[in-house]
Amino acid sequence: MSNVLDPNLAPNGKEKIEWVKDRMPVLTKIGQELADNKTLRGLKIGMSIHLEAKTAYLALILKEAGARVYVTGCNPLSTQDDVAAGLASLGVEVYAKRGVSEKEYRNHLRMVLSSHPSLIIDDGGDLLETYCSQNEKWILYGGCEETTTGILRLKQREKNGTLPFPMMDINDADCKHFFDNRFGTGQSVWDGIMHTTNVLVAGKVVVVAGYGFCGEGIAMRARGLGAKRVIVTEIDPVKAIKASLDGFEVMTMREAAQVGDFFITATGCKDVITGEHFELMKDNVLLANAGHFDVEINLKDLAKMSYKTEERRENIVGYYLEGGRIINVLAEGRLVNLASGNGHPAEIMDMSFSLQALGLKCLVDKCGILENKVYNIPKELDNYVAGIKLASMGIRLDQLSKEQAAYLGLN
Ligand SMILES: NC(=O)c1ccc[n+]([C@@H]2O[C@H](COP(=O)([O-])OP(=O)(O)OC[C@H]3O[C@@H](n4cnc5c(N)ncnc54)[C@H](O)[C@@H]3O)[C@@H](O)[C@H]2O)c1
Structure with a gap:
């Protein structure tokens, strides 16, 4: 039995799912192929994902391919209750509510697993x-992991020999991180910040912590929105040079803390902004996190320094410091584009979730061959997704002649 906030919200959720369908032609096609080749027929699939319209559509595609699908969230704040209700009304088992406690969140994960x-x-x-x-324990074909932070956790388990089954690394497929982490995060983080705060970006100083794929996208879009200065903080010398040559200022967080209006973390690391930085910040700055976990902005430090906190607007908490400054934190420091927004555009998730569906097929097809390791998505599947995407965009490519292929050593 599904466990959602309010089944009456289903019509709104179904509308949202219907809206994204039209923008996810690659996933629709791959779903049809999976239904035709019956790979997933009768299998049970457990999902822990940011439950919004695009992930709901992925769950539906898998259900329509013949699987029994059990879904929960992967973050206590990113579930959309109407989508959860809509998905449950369409025959998927859903255990998810926005704003669940840590205990309920863990309980929902266990409910998904109890379906084996x-x-x-x-x-x-x-x-x-x-x-x-x-x-x-029971025997699984394996699973697919979506994001950078999840892959780090898997690699640690692979290293110490405790990975329980094969896992496909979706994040590192080109059609995932090139577009999702960079362009998806770039747009949706700003969408989340702007609709939550309703403040102007043009003319402001934006500080982006981390210049990986997500950070690049956020910095690029900050520039496009007219930020007066875009500052990057990094710990990796090569990434720091890249940020600098891309035209951004690079400095330490201590330096940046003194001048920023917006601070956005996208590192996957903890304690990126802490008490020593809050001490230096201007009045009324805005802080948001785009990394997977809510560990990048140290809210314990901030709470200790504050004499009161107050919800100033939906999803914005003001921390009032002695001396009169206010520091505003969006979405409790959880990933702002999903906890206070709609996540990435559907066109982007079309590719990420197509890779998820193909990753599942790979696991079933290669059952008995794969070891308990982390596997990359085969390059031909990445190219397959890119090819369908290009066709859906009406873009054609030149083809190599035999001679050209031979010249490049591709024959
Ligand atoms: N919000 C979203 O929708 C979304 C989408 C994709 C990924 N993510 C998450 O965002 C995070 C970053 O993902 P990515 O793909 O950009 O990773 P990445 O590994 O490409 O980049 C992270 C960057 O942060 C830098 N970094 C690490 N610790 C730092 C610190 N203390 N200070 C400054 N820089 C530091 C690293 O050197 C690296 O360049 C991960 O947690 C990932 O799971 C979020």
Whole structure:
């Protein structure tokens, strides 16, 4: 039995799912292929994902391909209750509500696992960690992991020999991180910040912590929105040079803290902004996180320094410091584009979720061959997704002649 906030919200959720369908032609086609080749027929799939319209459409595609699908969130604040209700009304088992406590969140993960799925889709690694932490075990084909932070957790398990089944690394497929982490995060983080705050970006100083794929996208879009200065902080010398040559200022967080109006973390690391930085910030700055976990902005430090906190607007908490300054934190420091927004554009997730669906097929097709390791998506599947996407965009490519292919050593 599904466990959602209010089943009456289903019509609104179904409308949202219907809206994204038209913008996800690659996933629609791959879903049709999966239904035709019956790979997933009768299998149980457990999913822990940011439950909004695009992920709901992925769950539906898998259901329509013949699987029984069990879904929960991967972050207590990113579930959209209307979408959860809509998905449940369409025959998917859903255990998810926005704003659940940590205990309920963990309980929902366990409910998904209690169906004994033979495949999982994870985003950030909590579903797999929950499987590892419980005594009850069963045989799975394996699973797919969506994001950078989840892959880091998987690689640690692979290294110490405790990965319980094969996992496909979706994040590192080109059609995922090139577009999702960069262009998806770039647009949706600003969408989340702007609609939450309703403040102007033009003329402001934006500080982006981390210049990986997500940070690049956020910095690029800050420039496009007219930010007066875009400052990057980094710990990796090569990324720092790249940011500098891309035209951004690079400095330490201590230096940036004194001049920024917006601070956005996208590192996957903890304690990127802490007490020593809050001490230096201007009045009324805005802080948001785009990284997977809510560990990048140290809110414990901030709470200790504050004499009061107050919800100043939906999803914005003001921390009032002695001396009169206010520091505003968006979405409790959870990933702002999903906790206070609609996530990435559907056209982007079309590719990421197509890779998820193909990753599941790979796991079933290669059952018995794969070891308990982290596998990259085969390059031909990446190219397959790119090819369908280009066709849907009406873009054609030149083709290599035999002679050219031979010249490049491709024959
Ligand atoms: N918000 C979203 O929708 C979304 C989408 C994709 C990925 N993510 C998450 O965002 C995070 C970043 O992902 P990515 O793909 O850009 O990773 P990445 O590894 O490409 O980049 C992270 C960058 O942060 C830098 N960094 C690490 N610690 C730092 C610190 N203390 N200070 C400054 N810089 C530091 C690293 O050197 C690296 O360049 C991950 O947690 C990932 O799971 C979020």
